[in-house]
Amino acid sequence: MLNFKTFARGVSLGMMLMASPLMAQEELRMGTASLGGAFYPVGQAASNLVNKYAEGYSMVPVVTSGGTENPRLIGNGELDFAIGNANTSFFAHEGQAPYADPIAIASIGTLHNSVLHIVTLAGSDVTSIADLKGKRVAVGPAGGGTLNLLGDVMEINDLSFRDITPSFVSYADGFSQLSDGSVDAAVALSGYPAGAVIQTSTTADIAFVDIGTEGLNEIIAKHPYYSIVEVPAEAYGTDAPLTLLGTKNILITQADADEEKVYQVTKAIYAHLDEFAAENANAAQIVAEDAYDIAVPLHPGAKRYFDER
Template sequence: MFRSMKTFLGAAALTVAASATSAEELRIGTASLGGAFYPMGQSISNVVTKHAGAGLSMVPIVTGGSVQNPNLIAAGEVEIAITNNNLAALAIKGKGPYTKAGPIDIGAVAALHPSVLHMMVLADSDIKTFEDLAGKRVAVGPAGGGTLGFLNFLLPLHDMSVDDFTPSFVSYSDGFSQLTDGTVDAALALSGYPAGAVMQATAGAELRFIAFSEGQLDAALAANGAYMSVEIAPDVYGTADSGTLIGVNNMLVAPNTLDAATVQAVTAAIFDNLAELQGENANARQIEPAMSLQLAIPLHAGAQAYFDAK
């Protein structure tokens, strides 16, 4: 009987060990605190952990943001990440910020909320247009964040470079804090709206959007079809006037080497429980499932299987 009990306990231990091995935790790359990517990643993690089943869980990771995230996937530091349409298209071709790394083999998992380039100053600032940033101190977000990708696109269109102003490479939260305490003259943040960093800043200061000079936004949109114009109403941040900003759709991406069944389970957890996700995260209310079929890169095999079944 003792031997039988030992055999039983040994088998049980093996079963527990096998169960522990089958559990899978996915790390989702988000961005710095104060933007929309981290809370979105946190909400997605909650829904996936709750509904994906089969021991699958997810945890959000603070990163440099949308530019860095494809590189983190390539390095194996995260298994899934948030980036945007334009950067995903560059990543799979090994172009732009991914020239050094070469093509990154990622597929789209889901369309998320759009991000807009918040360009803001204190209401009484003498900075009116993008060109007025010349000679100023500007919080540009973290190195590796999506804001820099937009700047690298917009500056040449304005015959400017980053050397024309003094950049401060800090998180969005810190950048808008610097704006309100006068350390910088302007703050930028590529984020969904409302952005936490901006909301926090408006609690103690009146802000204003920096405008594009006449024709400049149209020229930018013509130069890159991945971008779009987004109107932010005054009631979003309590500004005196609305803001016409440049934006881009975001997406969830994963390496094409990630198991298709795992990605299908993640996709199902998100879209089969979208109302729950939207109840937890305001930016998720801007998610349109049909947009997942209109992204700049092909769907991951697991995501494709989910949408084919629908």
């Protein structure tokens, strides 16, 4: 015969377990980019910190087309958080091209710099941006942030995408195409060292296409949200450090996202930067206080955390 007291205790225990935070994890989606760049492993490391330290939340990294697409995916609710380029995220917030209307996003904090890798094989006749004219170029995925920077670089050399034969593929596939000779150059907007670039350099001798000091200065004067980044020689085994065009990366979310949720995620990531950097070297570039200098407004939940630091 069923003992009523035993049954009641079982019901109470079951209800307690159902109410437990361990049974009520909200899964969050972190938008990254295509495989072969830096966004996915950075997003994976950030997600691991959320899984470990944000009580009541779990997070999974999601492959996307990258920095240009991610604000749109945030805006339509397909993602909860995402990595974005500072420039394209600002364009999205303001409703500037390539975005038709403003997207209600807010920033969480800064991440590493992405640099524009324009790479060819050693011995190629492509040694300058002007040499890309008429060439086959793997330009990254159609929704990636690469296209904006590459377009601006080509513009100061009187070129446009009409002057090249673009291949819109992931960084990994683009650099594979470079290795097998299907394209003359491959492009990636990524932190360094970029996995796709490293992979190609293990099977072929590569060379970086030079933008030139004058070209870099002209781009920065025209587009001040970009930056000039010195990449150490050991990153790719070059004879000297590389001077490349870059842009800061940021974390973004919906402008109306729950404040407590954003606070918990921000704290999980930015209170453990040493652990973040131990898992992903790009995180060593993060300066938490730079969050106050992002052109995209800081979310109130993120601001609460940074104000407490």
